[in-house]
Amino acid sequence: MDSILSEYTSVDPTTVSVWFKACNVNDIPENGGACVKYKNKQIAVYHYKRKQTWYACQNLCPHKMEMVLSRGMLGDADGIAKVACPMHKKTFSLESGENLNGDLPAIAIYPIKIEDGFVYIGFSE
Amino acid sequence: MKTVIVVGNGMVGYKFCEKFRAHPANAAFKLIVFGEEPRPAYDRVHLSEYFGNQDAKALELAPASWYSDNNIDLITNERVTDILNETQEVRTISGKSFSYDYLVLATGSAPFVPPIKGVEKEGVFVYRTIEDLEEMLSYAAQIKAIKPDGRAAILGGGLLGLEAGKAVLDMGLEPHVVEFAPKLMPRQLDTRSSNVLQLKLESMGIQIHLGKATNQILGESVIEGMDFGEDDQLDVDMLIISAGIRPRDELGKTCGLDMGTRGGIVVNNKMETSIPNIYAIGEVALYNQMIYGLVAPGYDMANVAANQILGNPEVLMPADIDMSTKLKLMRVDVASFGTPYMPAEKGLSIIYENKTKHLYKRINVSHDGKTLLGGILVGDANDYNILHQMYLNNMSLPENAEELIVGARGDGGSAFGSAMDLPDTAQICSCESISKGKICGSIKEGACNSLKDVIGLTKATTGCGGCKPMVVDLVNETLKSMGKEVKDVICEHFEYTRQELYGIVKVKNIQTFDEALDKCGKGDGCEVCKPALASIFATIYNDTANKEAVIQDSNDRFLANIQRNGSYSVVPRIPGGEITPEKLIVIGEVAKEYNLYTKITGGQRIDLFGAELNDLPAIWKKLIDAGFESGHAYGKSLRTVKSCVGSTWCRYGMDESVSFAIELEDRYKGLRSPHKLKGGVSGCIRECAEARGKDFGVIAVDGGWNLYVCGNGGATPKHAILLAEQIDNETVIKYLDRFLMYYIRTAAPLMRTAAWLDKLEGGIEQLKRIVVDDSLNLAEELEIEMQSLVDKYECEWKQAVECEEMKKRFSHFVNTEERDDNMVFVPMRDQKMPEPWTN
Ligand SMILES: Cc1cc2nc3c(=O)[nH]c(=O)nc-3n(C[C@H](O)[C@H](O)[C@H](O)COP(=O)(O)OP(=O)(O)OC[C@H]3O[C@@H](n4cnc5c(N)ncnc54)[C@H](O)[C@@H]3O)c2cc1C
Ligand code: FES
Numbered sequence: 001m002d003s004i005l006s007e008y009t010s011v012d013p014t015t016v017s018v019w020f021k022a023c024n025v026n027d028i029p030e031n032g033g034a035c036v037k038y039k040n041k042q043i044a045v046y047h048y049k050r051k052q053t054w055y056a057c058q059n060l061c062p063h064k065m066e067m068v069l070s071r072g073m074l075g076d077a078d079g080i081a082k083v084a085c086p087m088h089k090k091t092f093s094l095e096s097g098e099n100l101n102g103d104l105p106a107i108a109i110y111p112i113k114i115e116d117g118f119v120y121i122g123f124s125e
Numbered sequence: 126m127k128t129v130i131v132v133g134n135g136m137v138g139y140k141f142c143e144k145f146r147a148h149p150a151n152a153a154f155k156l157i158v159f160g161e162e163p164r165p166a167y168d169r170v171h172l173s174e175y176f177g178n179q180d181a182k183a184l185e186l187a188p189a190s191w192y193s194d195n196n197i198d199l200i201t202n203e204r205v206t207d208i209l210n211e212t213q214e215v216r217t218i219s220g221k222s223f224s225y226d227y228l229v230l231a232t233g234s235a236p237f238v239p240p241i242k243g244v245e246k247e248g249v250f251v252y253r254t255i256e257d258l259e260e261m262l263s264y265a266a267q268i269k270a271i272k273p274d275g276r277a278a279i280l281g282g283g284l285l286g287l288e289a290g291k292a293v294l295d296m297g298l299e300p301h302v303v304e305f306a307p308k309l310m311p312r313q314l315d316t317r318s319s320n321v322l323q324l325k326l327e328s329m330g331i332q333i334h335l336g337k338a339t340n341q342i343l344g345e346s347v348i349e350g351m352d353f354g355e356d357d358q359l360d361v362d363m364l365i366i367s368a369g370i371r372p373r374d375e376l377g378k379t380c381g382l383d384m385g386t387r388g389g390i391v392v393n394n395k396m397e398t399s400i401p402n403i404y405a406i407g408e409v410a411l412y413n414q415m416i417y418g419l420v421a422p423g424y425d426m427a428n429v430a431a432n433q434i435l436g437n438p439e440v441l442m443p444a445d446i447d448m449s450t451k452l453k454l455m456r457v458d459v460a461s462f463g464t465p466y467m468p469a470e471k472g473l474s475i476i477y478e479n480k481t482k483h484l485y486k487r488i489n490v491s492h493d494g495k496t497l498l499g500g501i502l503v504g505d506a507n508d509y510n511i512l513h514q515m516y517l518n519n520m521s522l523p524e525n526a527e528e529l530i531v532g533a534r535g536d537g538g539s540a541f542g543s544a545m546d547l548p549d550t551a552q553i554c555s556c557e558s559i560s561k562g563k564i565c566g567s568i569k570e571g572a573c574n575s576l577k578d579v580i581g582l583t584k585a586t587t588g589c590g591g592c593k594p595m596v597v598d599l600v601n602e603t604l605k606s607m608g609k610e611v612k613d614v615i616c617e618h619f620e621y622t623r624q625e626l627y628g629i630v631k632v633k634n635i636q637t638f639d640e641a642l643d644k645c646g647k648g649d650g651c652e653v654c655k656p657a658l659a660s661i662f663a664t665i666y667n668d669t670a671n672k673e674a675v676i677q678d679s680n681d682r683f684l685a686n687i688q689r690n691g692s693y694s695v696v697p698r699i700p701g702g703e704i705t706p707e708k709l710i711v712i713g714e715v716a717k718e719y720n721l722y723t724k725i726t727g728g729q730r731i732d733l734f735g736a737e738l739n740d741l742p743a744i745w746k747k748l749i750d751a752g753f754e755s756g757h758a759y760g761k762s763l764r765t766v767k768s769c770v771g772s773t774w775c776r777y778g779m780d781e782s783v784s785f786a787i788e789l790e791d792r793y794k795g796l797r798s799p800h801k802l803k804g805g806v807s808g809c810i811r812e813c814a815e816a817r818g819k820d821f822g823v824i825a826v827d828g829g830w831n832l833y834v835c836g837n838g839g840a841t842p843k844h845a846i847l848l849a850e851q852i853d854n855e856t857v858i859k860y861l862d863r864f865l866m867y868y869i870r871t872a873a874p875l876m877r878t879a880a881w882l883d884k885l886e887g888g889i890e891q892l893k894r895i896v897v898d899d900s901l902n903l904a905e906e907l908e909i910e911m912q913s914l915v916d917k918y919e920c921e922w923k924q925a926v927e928c929e930e931m932k933k934r935f936s937h938f939v940n941t942e943e944r945d946d947n948m949v950f951v952p953m954r955d956q957k958m959p960e961p962w963t964n
Contacts, residue, residue: 022939022940027939027940028939029675029934030675031639031675031676032674032675034938034939036939036940037938037940042938042945048649050639050642050650051649060947066690066691066947067691067937067945067948068687071682071687072652072679073652073655073656073678074649074675075618075649075651075654076618076648076650077617077651078617079648082651084652086679086680086687087687089652091652
């Protein structure tokens with residue numbers, strides 16, 4: 001179980017070696033998320049329209065190890081962008097990955113950029 | 126550096142560590158804690174919650190990391206076996222020795238098992254640790270598998286025994302409480318209150334046997350019954366012993382500590398035992414020749430011992446220990462405080478009893494009528510906290526002391542002012558020793574601004590939680606007195622209650638979530654306010670969940686319930702539970718094609734489980750083509766209207782319950798509400814549709830239908846209450862329109878009708894005035910609104926499968942057709958199920 005969790009670690013924007021062309025911007029609902037596959041990884045991508053930004057993180061919820069975070073609800077806690085897992089509403093900061101309402105391990109956050117109407121996610125492998 | 130060894134990591138041992146490490150002088154001490162149980166200390170007081178969730182972590186007082194963070198060596202699973210007081214050492218079961226400068230015994234107590242012949246038989250349990258509960262659960266499951274109507278007895282009708290009774294009920298066995306004394310909770314209740322409680326518990330399905338001495342446990346090697354002598358026997362499949370506690374004082378014997386004649390380690394008001402540097406606290410300590418089986422005095426003892434060791438000799442245990450208790454047994458309040466009952470020469474008693482409502486209130490007042498000596502409350506303990514405080518603080522009583530329990534005449538208000546009238550010294554949270562002054566001060570001095578702050582800072586309410594209502598009142602009143610408004614706001618983004626927000630959205634004609642944020646909220650929203658607004662929009666405009674999918678709760682967004690492994694369930698509507706063979710065949714074919722697990726539900730329809738997100742549109746397309754519609758099983762909306770076959774087939778039926786159930790289900794289908802809604806229609810008073818366990822229930826009687834409202838099943842079952850009698854079909858619909866619309870408009874998010882009615886000022890009588898007598902002059906408006914919602918109904922699954930753009934929502938990946946390979950199923954009887962969670 002823990003082994004899938006260890007496949008996901010945050011990528012620092014300065015160490016990106018691959019910008020993976022994930023999808024069209026229209027594939028991601030406004031103020032919502034969807035999941036993309038990169039090799040054997042599942043990455044949740046969110047279009048946080050109200051802040052005019054995008055976020056990417058692991059799709060795996062560290063609570064019960066289900067691939068569900070992309071189906072979660074976006075929001076903010078004191079201004080910090082967060083996502084709430086659809087299973088049990090555990091919430092995670094989309095900026096630091098930290099679990100905001102418990103002491104679960106942080107989720108991995110990936111760099112993301114938009115170019116010519118496409119969404120790119122940064123990996124460093 | 127000096128070493129303190131604590132033996133026992135239970136509730137009190139833990140509190141000692143906490144108090145010790147919070148003291149400014151603690152750094153000069155090393156702290157080693159031994160616990161015999163396999164896990165760090167947990168909340169034994171709320172142990173029974175484990176039956177509900179089996180979540181041991183949720184009961185933890187602090188995680189293992191807390192001990193290391195606070196420089197405490199916690200050694201679990203290691204019993205201390207000897208104290209060598211000459212050399213100041215302890216020895217453990219694994220043969221290790223540790224030296225101490227101070228030794229604190231917090232070994233608690235063990236259940237007392239009376240020496241009855243046969244108690245060693247299989248199927249006899251005690252009730253103290255998580256392991257005890259695990260064993261009971263698995264045994265009960267075994268019994269139920271072979272004997273669905275199995276029975277379990279509880280030996281002992283005290284506080285703990287009745288709690289065990291509830292646990293048995295939850296495990297699905299038939300509970301029997303067997304008590305030796307002629308009354309229940311003999312320590313806390315008088316005979317009349319015990320009778321009232323007994324009636325109430327019996328009405329809930331717990332059988333009570335008083336005045337029974339158990340001679341023998343029957344059965345070969347496994348329990349089969351209990352023998353009370355003289356041919357009086359009770360057949361049972363399981364027995365839980367809860368006949369009192371015995372202190373775990375065996376270590377005291379190993380080093381010659383002074384002990385009580387009936388056990389317990391003798392301590393003075395410094396918690397010192399008869400040997401220097403050895404202290405005892407909690408349920409092992411015999412103070413005032415008493416073992417106090419409650420957590421609050423144990424916490425006090427922990428505080429005293431910590432202060433004594435750390436050089437504050439002035440902190441002493443008070444001479445009088447308050448033994449007041451309040452608990453809720455299956456929604457029945459039971460409380461007793463001070464001297465609960467006494468002979469007439471000691472004081473005057475004022476008693477109020479109402480057997481039909483299962484209410485009993487007694488207060489004992491001094492002969493001069495000035496002081497409150499104690500009392501008992503059964504059935505309604507709302508006034509317990511304040512009465513208890515009046516008793517503790519010797520506060521003066523109103524002229525007519527009876528007003529304290531029957532309420533002041535006239536306005537129906539209560540005779541005592543508010544919690545704010547208490548003196549500052551009044552102890553509000555006895556578990557954490559927090560006074561009223563501390564709570565109000567923390568707000569007045571600016572350290573706290575909300576209930577959450579106060580709890581964080583003072584820890585009030587974190588023990589047994591019984592003081593919560595008072596703390597809430599104090600916080601709210603103090604904030605108010607400082608000119609700050611307090612209310613049940615939705616979340617940080619909307620400073621309104623749901624009802625207020627409903628009004629704003631309607632008046633300003635707000636159509637989208639962002640518009641709501643811009644016009645009356647702040648920030649970007651969250652998982653609390655988004656679904657709340659989605660529900661408000663649905664109430665006003667009856668848009669389907671497709672309109673703004675991203676603000677819907679996950680289940681509404683995907684129009685299906687997410688299951689344990691991220692798969693979904695599919696639940697087509699089967700109004701009234703009536704279905705043609707052709708449609709049954711379609712369900713079967715779809716389930717077979719997509720390999721779905723099928724189950725018939727309590728709502729008289731068929732759930733199909735284990736569908737992958739990607740397959741949902743195709744599955745629904747097939748169902749819709751065959752004439753099915755969404756069952757809204759995923760929504761906070763109408764689920765089903767259950768029916769019995771009624772006069773169409775049944776020889777007892779008084780009316781056509783199926784036809785009426787279908788009519789009602791079709792009328793209210795798709796209606797979004799603060800919580801799910803369920804209905805039932807029974808064709809006669811035999812009530813086969815269990816209509817009184819629903820939010821609305823209709824039962825055919827001579828001369829029409831009886832309409833009941835605000836019932837539910839689930840964790841806290843509640844019977845629906847009669848709203849109107851002998852009315853015809855049109856009137857049922859008229860009243861239901863008004864009732865449902867009024868509920869939907871005014872309830873808080875996720876509040877079911879029963880809880881809503883509890884909160885409604887004036888209760889059912891007021892609801893009758895609004896719905897039946899139209900006292901608010903609102904009936905027409907409510908009916909018109911409901912009719913417009915009914916007219917706007919659309920099947921949201923039909924919308925979704927007919928629109929390519931919407932269908933995009935239902936794919937796991939947006940960049941490939943591949944499926945989620947993390948989703949694992951395992952075989953289950955002849956079908957499949959999600960792989961169990963391991964963490
Ligand atoms: C189901 C239930 C419901 C309750 N409800 C209430 C309530 O509503 N209100 C209330 O006030 N009280 C309630 N109580 C009582 C309350 O739980 C106790 O008063 C409290 O737990 C006492 O704390 P303690 O630390 O003294 O003992 P415990 O919590 O029993 O802890 C003692 C610990 O020491 C360990 N130990 C014993 N001997 C050794 C040894 N030699 N070496 C190492 N470890 C050892 C034990 O294994 C145990 O873990 C309830 C109890 C139960 C079982
Ligand atoms: S699985 Fe994500 S919150 Fe439980």
